[in-house]
Amino acid sequence: MKASIFYGIENIKTxxxxxxxxxxxxxxxxxxxxxxxxxxxxxxxxxHKKVIPPAIIGHEITGEISEIGKDLKNIDLKIGDKxxxxxxxxxxKCKLCQKGFYNLCPDTKAIGYFYPGGYAEYVVIPEPAVQxxxxxxxxxxxxxxEGSLIEPLSCVINGQxxxxxxxxxxxxxxxxxxxxxxxxxxxxxxxxxxxIIIDPNFQRLESFAxxxxxxxxxxxxxxxxxxxxxSITSGFGADVVITAAPAKEAQMEAFEIVAPKGRISLxxxxxxxxxIISLDSNxxxxxxxxxxxxxxxxxxxxxxxxxxxxxxxxxxEKFITEVIPLENLEKGIRTVRKGEALKVVxxx
Ligand SMILES: [Zn+2]
Ligand SMILES: [Zn+2]
Numbered sequence: 001m002k003a004s005i006f007y008g009i010e011n012i013k014t015x016x017x018x019x020x021x022x023x024x025x026x027x028x029x030x031x032x033x034x035x036x037x038x039x040x041x042x043x044x045x046x047x048h049k050k051v052i053p054p055a056i057i058g059h060e061i062t063g064e065i066s067e068i069g070k071d072l073k074n075i076d077l078k079i080g081d082k083x084x085x086x087x088x089x090x091x092x093k094c095k096l097c098q099k100g101f102y103n104l105c106p107d108t109k110a111i112g113y114f115y116p117g118g119y120a121e122y123v124v125i126p127e128p129a130v131q132x133x134x135x136x137x138x139x140x141x142x143x144x145x146e147g148s149l150i151e152p153l154s155c156v157i158n159g160q161x162x163x164x165x166x167x168x169x170x171x172x173x174x175x176x177x178x179x180x181x182x183x184x185x186x187x188x189x190x191x192x193x194x195x196i197i198i199d200p201n202f203q204r205l206e207s208f209a210x211x212x213x214x215x216x217x218x219x220x221x222x223x224x225x226x227x228x229x230x231s232i233t234s235g236f237g238a239d240v241v242i243t244a245a246p247a248k249e250a251q252m253e254a255f256e257i258v259a260p261k262g263r264i265s266l267x268x269x270x271x272x273x274x275x276i277i278s279l280d281s282n283x284x285x286x287x288x289x290x291x292x293x294x295x296x297x298x299x300x301x302x303x304x305x306x307x308x309x310x311x312x313x314x315x316x317e318k319f320i321t322e323v324i325p326l327e328n329l330e331k332g333i334r335t336v337r338k339g340e341a342l343k344v345v346x347x348x
Contacts, residue, residue, distance in 0.1 A: 002348070003120035004329045008053045012044060014327045020116070020124045027075075027125040027135075028067035029083065032144040034118030035060035035320075035345040036329075036336050037152060038177065044333045050113040058119035058346075059087045059112030062138065062147040066122065072130065077137075084150045084306065085118070085125065086134035086299050087111050102132055103158075103296040110296075119329055121348055136302045139310035145323065146309055146316035148345050151297070153305035153314060156182040159267045159294035161301065163240050167191035172229060172238040172257060174198050175245030175268060176205035176217070178319055178343045183242050183267070184215055189313045192240075194232055198225055199245070204339040211318045229257045237262060244268050248277050255279060260287040267294050319343045 001019040006012050022028035037060055043051050051057060065081045077083075090097035090105030097105050111117055111134070115126055125134060138147045156179060165171060171187040173180045176199035184195045195215055199205040202219035209215055216232070218225055229238055237259035243250040244267045254264045269275070283289060308314045321342045324332045332344040 001121035002326060003056055004058075004326055005054045006043065006051065006057050009047055010044060012330050012333075014329065017120070019122050022067040022069055022124065023127065024069045024071040025127045025130060026069045027065060027072070027077065027130055029061070029063040029085065029123050029125060030066040031061055031063040031118050031121060031123055031348040033062050033148040033323075033345050033347055034058040035148040035152070035343055036332050038179070038336070041333050041337050044330075045337070048113065050110070056116040056118075056120050057112050058117035059085075059110060060148050060151040061085045061111070061118030061123060062144045062150075063118075063123065063348075064144075069130075075130075077135075082138040082144055082147070083135040084138060084147045084302065085111055085123070086129070086132070086136065086302050087151060088296050088298060089115070089126070089129045089132060089134055092128055092131055097132075100298055100300065103298050118348075119326060119346060133299065136299065136306055139306055142306060142309050145320065145345060145347075147306070149309065149314065149316050149319055149343065150302055150305045152179060152343075153182055153308065154297035154301040155179070155294070156186060157304045157308070158297040158301040159183070159242065159265050159292075160186055162292040162294065163242070163263045163265055165190040165192055165240055168193045169239040170194040170196070170229070170233050170259075171240045171242070172196045172198065174241075174243045174247065174250035174254070176201070176208055177244070177339075178208075179267070180242075180244040181208060181212060181319070181342070182314065183244055185212065185314055186308070187240070188214060189308070196229065196232070196238070198250075201339060208342050225253065226256055233259065236260070239263070241265070242267050246270055248274070251277050252279070255283050255289070258287070258289060261289075262287065263290045263292065265292050265294055269295075320345055323347050
């Protein structure tokens with residue numbers, strides 16, 4: 001089969017490789033599309049502790065069921081079913097896995113990191129993933145291409161499930177990449193009154209946001225963000241702040257612009273050697289703020305994401321700006337890095 005192999009930093013090659021065998025308790029998927037995630041870009045340029053080269057990365061995967069292991073009798077799947085793969089695979093035994101929070105299992109192993117991923121013609125759903133039903137069937141009106149947005153969207157939904165966004169809320173999002181824009185569109189679907197995106201790379205933000213209506217875009221280099229948000233909210237501040245950027249400044253500013261009773265999502269992580277911020281905890285105390293984290297996603301949010309696309313609350317064409325052949329993966333990764341495309345999807 002054709003596969004793109006990650007051999008190390010800035011070294012990825014598309015070549016012929018033996019097709020993986022489907023074990024008796026495994027499922028083989030013929031990959032149709034695999035979208036490029038910000039994490040794939042980071043792996044390509046900086047590596048990742050769970051990705052040991054040579055490796056096949058890629059975790060935003062849709063495809064068709066090609067083989068089902070012979071020991072899997074009562075499985076709700078048949079050859080040809082169109083699915084999206086759930087990324088995080090837990091140990092299956094711990095307290096968090098028992099509740100379905102496989103993304104938070106201390107021993108979580110993910111497809112496209114620990115297990116081979118989707119930049120290949122075939123991917124195996126390994127046994128622990130089969131036990132966790134680590135797939136969701138695509139709704140009939142969602143194509144395999146559109147389904148490649150379900151994974152990133154599921155992460156956004158997982159983050160927003162904590163935030164209780166309501167009609168009339170002001171929602172501020174730091175970071176105007178695909179994830180920030182997904183947050184914005186979902187907040188609008190919940191009837192937030194003002195949805196504001198802040199990004200210092202303002203040109204990129206403007207070009208990405210041109211297909212989306214009703215957003216307020218702020219350039220922090222030119223505008224006083226705090227004053228601006230005060231004036232939009234009659235002095236109260238934002239009801240919800242989401243930091244969808246790996247920036248300390250954004251996290252710290254979130255506490256300056258949030259209203260009493262406000263909710264903050266630290267959605268984007270910080271670089272691991274630079275993740276300490278300073279914080280006046282009295283702001284949380286006196287204003288009854290809620291601060292949430294969010295990491296990856298689980299099957300429940302995959303299902304919610306599939307439904308949002310099926311209902312066209314998220315319109316995939318607005319996000320998918322480029323579809324490329326697998327051979328051009330490296331070019332695609334570099335395009336995403338330069339901020340020249342919103343969502344690039346490889347067609348396998
Ligand atoms: Zn992703
Ligand atoms: Zn576990």
